[in-house]
Amino acid sequence: MKRILGVAAVLMALGSATTFAATAVDPSCPATGVKGVMFDWDANCFAYETSYNNATFISSPGSQLVVVGKLTITCPPFDDLLPDATNEYTFVFDQLTSAGTPPPTIVGTTSIWNCNYGNGRFRIFKDGALNAPNACCMPVAPGGGAIIPEFQDGTLILQGTLPNFRTQITKSGTNPPNGSFKTDIYSYSPLGTLFSRTATVIPDIAQGLWCVTTGCVPASYSAHPDGKMDAKYDPTTASRTSTWGSIKMLYR
Amino acid sequence: MKRKAFLLLFTAIFAFAVPAFAQNHVLFAFQGFDYQDPNTNPNPDPATGYLDLGEGYKTVGFVTSVGSELDPYTDFTLNEYTFHAFNLTVAARFYAGGFLEVDFNNGGRARYFQDPKSGGTHATYGVNPPNATSPSTFIDGTLQIGGSINSFILTYDFNLNQGNTSGSMNLDEGIQLVYVPVHNGWTLAGLAGRPNGTVPTGYDNQLSGECRIPDATPTTHRTWGAVKALYR
Numbered sequence: 001m002k003r004i005l006g007v008a009a010v011l012m013a014l015g016s017a018t019t020f021a022a023t024a025v026d027p028s029c030p031a032t033g034v035k036g037v038m039f040d041w042d043a044n045c046f047a048y049e050t051s052y053n054n055a056t057f058i059s060s061p062g063s064q065l066v067v068v069g070k071l072t073i074t075c076p077p078f079d080d081l082l083p084d085a086t087n088e089y090t091f092v093f094d095q096l097t098s099a100g101t102p103p104p105t106i107v108g109t110t111s112i113w114n115c116n117y118g119n120g121r122f123r124i125f126k127d128g129a130l131n132a133p134n135a136c137c138m139p140v141a142p143g144g145g146a147i148i149p150e151f152q153d154g155t156l157i158l159q160g161t162l163p164n165f166r167t168q169i170t171k172s173g174t175n176p177p178n179g180s181f182k183t184d185i186y187s188y189s190p191l192g193t194l195f196s197r198t199a200t201v202i203p204d205i206a207q208g209l210w211c212v213t214t215g216c217v218p219a220s221y222s223a224h225p226d227g228k229m230d231a232k233y234d235p236t237t238a239s240r241t242s243t244w245g246s247i248k249m250l251y252r
Numbered sequence: 253m254k255r256k257a258f259l260l261l262f263t264a265i266f267a268f269a270v271p272a273f274a275q276n277h278v279l280f281a282f283q284g285f286d287y288q289d290p291n292t293n294p295n296p297d298p299a300t301g302y303l304d305l306g307e308g309y310k311t312v313g314f315v316t317s318v319g320s321e322l323d324p325y326t327d328f329t330l331n332e333y334t335f336h337a338f339n340l341t342v343a344a345r346f347y348a349g350g351f352l353e354v355d356f357n358n359g360g361r362a363r364y365f366q367d368p369k370s371g372g373t374h375a376t377y378g379v380n381p382p383n384a385t386s387p388s389t390f391i392d393g394t395l396q397i398g399g400s401i402n403s404f405i406l407t408y409d410f411n412l413n414q415g416n417t418s419g420s421m422n423l424d425e426g427i428q429l430v431y432v433p434v435h436n437g438w439t440l441a442g443l444a445g446r447p448n449g450t451v452p453t454g455y456d457n458q459l460s461g462e463c464r465i466p467d468a469t470p471t472t473h474r475t476w477g478a479v480k481a482l483y484r
Contacts (some may be wrong), residue, residue, distance in 0.1 A: 028316060040283060151442045172405045176418070206458045207414075
């Protein structure tokens with residue numbers, strides 16, 4: 001009897017991860033079972049640090065990096081999270097500590113600044129207050145690595161780790177500087193109201209543009225990231241890591 | 253006295269432009285993939301083959317958002333918006349120590365299109381482009397915005413598998429062109445990321461980028477007291 005109840009509980013948990021309102025999927029979303037974008041953001045995202053020189057692109061060792069933004073696109077199994085007149089979906093990358101930017105490497109006409117910020121955290125929030133500022137109207141970035149509160153209010157829906165977060169800024173000849181950011185494969189933490197949906201998701205990496213040109217970045221900010229978090233949604237391979245003790249608990 | 257007060261008020265309104273934060277303005281953002289066409293040297297080795305001299309560079313993808321001037325004329329619920337860059341030919345390249353810099357000829361083009369979801373053709377990447385659906389399903393529909401691309405550069409660090417693209421863009425075509433007050437001076441830039449399981453066979457990098465222009469430092473409204481405080 002206990003085993004039957006335990007199995008039923010597992011099946012119900014797995015079923016609930018995929019039982020949600022059907023919505024029109026954004027055309028940029030990958031097909032089921034194919035790796036691609038899971039979350040995308042565009043203009044409304046900025047980064048700031050506790051010790052960074054915008055003119056030289058040098059981040060000091062120990063500088064705390066924060067990224068705040070608003071999602072533009074969500075893909076299955078999160079495609080019902082539609083930014084609209086009712087809700088906004090904000091995200092925060094934090095707990096990122098700079099290893100310091102070494103002097104640039106020069107290859108041909110290109111100067112290259114690399115910086116690694118180690119392992120950080122990502123959090124995604126659903127907020128009906130619709131109060132997170134857009135790109136036009138960013139406040140002065142707070143000091144000390146504090147988070148702009150309007151990006152972390154509302155309901156925490158997902159959280160996880162961002163491993164090996166790094167940026168690369170390049171400047172070629174007389175072209176304006178440009179850049180990119182990238183992480184290793186991220187992972188979900190068992191936190192957030194939608195954690196159960198991650199049972200059908202195989203995470204991948206986060207990456208995107210890292211704009212540092214004058215006029216791209218408001219004063220007191222260090223960069224404008226425009227990017228995405230990739231993953232593969234496959235409802236046929238629902239799985240979740242667990243411990244032997246947790247599994248035993250299901251059948252007691 | 254009244255005249256003096258009026259003149260001071262008039263001056264405050266029109267002369268004391270209080271600086272606010274400079275802001276980046278995005279016209280449209282996109283994500284997609286790039287590929288070589290023509291790919292006269294199919295050797296993928298960045299030292300000798302990838303984006304060899306004279307080879308073509310193209311991108312296809314989806315527009316993920318638009319700026320405020322295009323937003324009233326854009327409906328992502330009813331339509332699919334696709335992106336295409338082409339006419340970019342490798343003019344010069346430099347490779348050393350795992351780092352590649354590729355300079356392209358001037359006169360490239362970038363466009364984005366509107367295709368209705370009902371009755372239109374869903375854009376499909378397929379494999380090994382150009383193919384039966386790429387770029388054809390990314391360039392059907394109605395041309396919204398297009399322009400020339402100059403000074404386009406791709407840099408890629410094969411040690412870190414991380415790179416970017418950037419060029420200047422002048423807008424000159426499309427039915428939405430009339431809604432954009434400034435046509436010249438835009439920047440088309442993006443991430444170039446590989447290798448990654450999301451990149452379909454035959455494509456090289458996944459792209460995530462935007463067409464943007466740095467705004468002039470805008471003004472904000474302030475009270476006379478706030479203005480005076482600035483100059484004390």
